[in-house]
Amino acid sequence: MITMLEGFRTIPVCTLRSPAEARPLGEALVAGGLPVVEVTLRTPDALAGLAEMCKVPGLTVGAGTVRTAQQMHEVLEAGAAFAVSPALTASLADAAHALGLPFIPGVATPTEIQTAVDAGFDTVKFFPAEASGGVRALKALTDVFVDVRFMPTGGITQDSARDYRALDQVFAVGGSWMLPLAAREAEDWEAVRLAVAACVASAEAER
Numbered sequence: 001m002i003t004m005l006e007g008f009r010t011i012p013v014c015t016l017r018s019p020a021e022a023r024p025l026g027e028a029l030v031a032g033g034l035p036v037v038e039v040t041l042r043t044p045d046a047l048a049g050l051a052e053m054c055k056v057p058g059l060t061v062g063a064g065t066v067r068t069a070q071q072m073h074e075v076l077e078a079g080a081a082f083a084v085s086p087a088l089t090a091s092l093a094d095a096a097h098a099l100g101l102p103f104i105p106g107v108a109t110p111t112e113i114q115t116a117v118d119a120g121f122d123t124v125k126f127f128p129a130e131a132s133g134g135v136r137a138l139k140a141l142t143d144v145f146v147d148v149r150f151m152p153t154g155g156i157t158q159d160s161a162r163d164y165r166a167l168d169q170v171f172a173v174g175g176s177w178m179l180p181l182a183a184r185e186a187e188d189w190e191a192v193r194l195a196v197a198a199c200v201a202s203a204e205a206e207r
């Protein structure tokens with residue numbers, strides 16, 4: 001398990017609109033009570049945005065959508081504390097081990113989970129969670145892979161997050177629902193903070 005993520009029940013996944021958005025968005029996450037984020041490498045200036053996010057005091061910043069060994073190096077250089085991928089390849093596994101960067105590989109099938117375990121990873125991202133069968137599929141997988149911890153991501157909402165987290169082996173769910181785009185476009189950081197706080201309150205209510 002990736003110790004720095006212990007205790008987080010939700011991992012916000014963020015595709016930054018621009019590097020300028022990173023600081024206020026990161027501050028809204030901290031102020032809302034969820035000081036962790038996975039910044040996706042889906043935009044041309046994502047690395048610059050990731051580096052900006054890393055400047056936010058108290059925020060644990062990881063990189064998402066890491067698809068190559070080169071990117072694994074780049075995100076570490078930019079300051080990422082962990083990396084997440086949509087898929088697992090031998091070169092990603094080797095790079096993560098060589099760099100000592102905590103890494104959560106993406107999986108969707110039994111073979112992919114076993115491959116991740118064989119490669120030395122006990123924590124995986126079930127992706128794309130909803131499209132891959134949702135809670136029902138993940139329950140069947142956790143029944144078999146009893147020693148694996150899961151972070152389902154992809155299409156999850158505040159409501160469905162509860163059902164995923166009810167599975168013992170789900171340590172956190174990933175998603176973007178607590179970072180509403182309309183508020184971000186309006187640069188209404190207080191609205192973002194409130195959405196983050198609502199997400200935290202919803203997870204707390206499950207305990």
Ligand SMILES: O=C(O)C(=O)C[C@H](O)[C@H](O)COP(=O)(O)O
Pocket residue numbers: 013014040041042064065066084085086128153154155156174175176177
């Ligand atoms: O880019 C990646 O590596 C991802 O992790 C894709 C994620 O599924 C979304 O970024 C978050 O999912 P939504 O909550 O459906 O928006």
